[in-house]
Amino acid sequence: MQKLKLPYPPSVNRYWRHVGSRVLVSKQGREYRTAVGMYLHRKNVKPLDGDLVVDITLEPPDRRKRDVDNVLKAMLDSLQAGGAFHDDSQIVRLSIEKHAPFPKEGRVYVYLQTLPESIDISEARTCLRCNFVFAAKGPANRICPDCTFINNTLPNAMPIVRGEKRHNGEPLR
Template sequence: MIAISLPWPPSANRYWRTYQGRMIISREAREYRTLVGNLVSKLSINKCLGRLEVVLATYPPDRRKRDLDNLLKVVFDSLQKAMVYEDDSQIDKITIQRFQVIKGGNIEVEINEI
């Protein structure tokens, strides 16, 4: 099992931007991916190669209405870029739950090979 505590990510609605006619990952999303990579590099994690189950406990930064599914793309792509697993297509089961608001927001991620 891998357990990682991550800061609140930018929304998937802010993930892509158009630049000179091309779709690119936004600066905000790239910065988040770098932050996740730095956090993961401090942990002793062996890359997961098998099928995965991911459990996310989310603690929003405020009371605004949010779609939980908008978190998944940014978090999963960031974990892939940080080499926690080869590809997010390895994920067969996802559980996501919203908890109380905490200042700054937080996401607790648990990854299990199944």
Template sequence: MATRNISTTIVTLQAMQLWRKERVKRCEVLMLLNCEIAMVPPSVNHYWVAAGKKRYLSAKAKQFHQVVRLLVKPHRSTARLRAEITFHFPDRRCRDIDNYLKATLDSLVKCGLAVDDEQFDELIVRRGAVVKGGLVKILVEELGE
């Protein structure tokens, strides 16, 4: 009888190990980016410049894109993505933090981290403590299937 219990236990353990492996596969997350950028992106209000009937990226937007391009390696990920972005503004002025999200996500796409900003299924946007000069912390992960 003791052998029967042991073999049942072994089968149960093997089943549990398979279940755990399968569960881990479904929850796998691949970190693509974890960085800090020592500046704040332009808000949507300062992202575009109008010239006649055309709109162009502002100098601030171009500068932010260039900085991100220097710091972020192109992955060209096609997976669904999750981003945690923390904006540390240079002062305590009232700001809508969602106005700064557009420039940040566009920069990640322009530098080649992702193919399109529609890939971001989960966005966590936070306001951090005041930092002199401003700071943006960005964490991007691929979501498991």
């Protein structure tokens, strides 16, 4: 698995420019592509082969409304141009989440991993705790067996009771 921490990408609206009848990558898009390429080179990232699972966590630079799909094209194209994978058609599962803003510059966490041949794409899930791909028993199973074992062995684990308000672990009356 490759864990990458990238700068926040420009939106699709700022990534492309129309020049006459041609559509080109804008100056801001080229700068972002260069920054991602240099980061991948510094991290010595080699291109992944086979089917890929990509998990993305966005932390925008401010609290403005932003569509999560507007950053995908610039980011995936930059990862491909930088050599993280050969072609974005390799991606068979893609998930994206938007979290609280990271002030001023924003950032993006990308987890790239090859889908193991032993796991069918319909049962492949990414563990919410360790971010590794595993074969899920059902669509709601989002914690891998290893992390489930660790969770079950934690001492003094308090069960979650839905709908009951608590203060310092004690039920409120």
